Amino acid sequence: MPESKSRKKATYTPPPEKAAAKPSPRWWVPVMLGLMVLGLVWIVVFYIGRSTSGADLPLPIGSWNLAVGAALIIAGFSMTTRWR
Template identity: 80%
Template sequence: MPESKSRKKATYTPPPQKQAAKPNPRWWVPVMLGLMVVGLLWIVVFYIGRSTDGSSLPLPFLGTWNLAVGASLILVGFGMTTRWR
C-alpha cells in the first residue's frame, strides 16, 4: 500500500496581544459633567429669563436658538461619556 505524504504542521503563533486602552486624562470627567450641567442651566435660564416683550436670557439675539445651544452642550457632554474609561 502506498504511503501518504506526511503533513508539516505550522508552528503555533499566538495572536498579537491587544494593548490595554489608555485611561482618560484627569480633566475628562469634570469637563464632561460640566458641559452637561452648563447645558442644563442654559436651558433653565432661557425658560426663566423669557419675557413677554420677546427678549430672552442668556443671549437675547439668539432667541429660541438658546435651546439649541443648551441641547448641544448636553449632547457634547453625553458624547464624551461614550469615550470615558
C-alpha cells in the same frame, strides 16, 4: 503505489494581545460633567428668563438658546463614550 508524505500541522500561535486603552486625563470628567450641567443651566435660564421678563436670556437668539443648551448636553454625553 507510493504513499505521499504526511504534512505536519503548524503549532497554533495566538494573535498578539492588544494594548490596554490608556485612562482618560484627569480633566476629562470635570469637563464632561461641566458641559452637561452648563447645558442644563442654559436651558433653565432661558425658560425662567422667558417666563418672568419675556427677555431672551442668556443670549438674544430666541429659541436657538434651546439648541445651544442641547448641544452642550450632547457634547458632554458624547464625551462619556471616550471615558476610560
